Amino acid sequence: MLTFQGVGITAMAGAVPKRVINNYEYTEFFPADQVKEVVDKVGVFERRFADENTCSSDLCYAAANRLIKDNNIDRNEIDLLIFLSQTPDYRMPATSIILQERLGLPKTCMAFDIQMGCAGFCYALSVAYSMMQNGNFNKALILDGETRSKVYSPRDRRSAFIFGDAGVAALIEKNDVFKKSWFSINSDGSLYDLIMIKGGGYRNPSSPETLTEKVVDEYGNMRSDEHGYMRGGDVFNFVIREIPRNIKHTLEVSGVDKDSIDYIVFHQANNFINSYIAKKMKLDNSKIPHTIEKFGNTSSVSVPITIISELKDKLDGDKLLLLSAFGVGMSWATGIVPFHNCRISDIVEVENGNPIED
Secondary structure, X not given: OEEEOOEEEEEEEXXXXXXXXXXXXXXXXXXXXXXXXXXXXXOOOEEEOOOOOOOHHHHHHHHHHHHHHHXXXXXXXXXXXXXXXXXXXXXXXXXXXXXXXXXXXXXXXXXXXXXXXXXXXXXXXXXXXXXXXXXXXXXXXXXXXXXXXXXXXXXXXXXXXXXXXXXXXXXXXXXXXXXXXXXXXXXXXXXXXXXXXXXXXXXXXXXXHHHOOEEOXXXXXXXOOOOOEEOHHHXXXXXXXXXXXXXXXXXXXXXXXXXXXXXXXXXXXXXHHHHHHHHHHOOOHHHOOOOHHHHOEOHHHHHHHHHHHHOOOXXXXXXXXXXXXXXXXXXXXXXXXXXXXOEEOOOEEEEOOEEOOO
């Protein structure tokens, strides 16, 4: 359990690919009746897919530029950049270093990558808050981007209709107006194989075998070893066991009453999981924004893109948010995070690696 004070998010911006996928029309590999059954169950009706020329860094670049422009930020004052993604530009160098130069940030800016999945935004916040509170940093950028459409097989019905692409930028600053925040950060590597890409790394390098699509179950689903997969039932059991308990623990340690939380932002995994947690914990549904229906599961980006999309113009004054996410690892996190007059920009669309100008 980590606690911080005097540091917080002062501005946010988001970017999504221009291409909109209507899930009901995503029928190239499955009959329409099966597609409708899956889409109705997971609650993902639209997603955004990056084109072949757009990477996670392009989405983050567009979001960061919009944030800097809208808030008249002096780029020379940004002294920390954290890039969060599991779909970076290259295996090396770190994408954060490329973004430092591309954004015109000073060479004195410390930049590094964090490779985390769906719980990653809370991880990145806790790292940035710690460095800001304990180091000589004044302005930090968290750039969080994913192009999960490039990771999952369109021939695997269990994942083909869930994931989408997005990027966000969050400006972190020191300011005494920010009250205390709490983060519970957790991991369980014994469950590492619940969500995984087996091939393409250094344990199991790319080869003709890892790149070959094959039938993986009795239902005819197909993927290669370099596509992502999920053991959905086991993930669900993990979530209903750990997430409500972790939220309750964080509330107890912080001394915060759940009724004093202004908004509760869940990782957008699927509608059923989030509804189950809300019902089990007797949470106020009017305080739970959601974007899964229009963006799908954007991995680590899902929590911040939901804030940007659904809470724009709702974070004036002092607001208290509870953030909860879980995913690859397995890893999970809960954050109780104060906001103060957070400025949120309009979402930018990106095509061919470049933002579409207004």
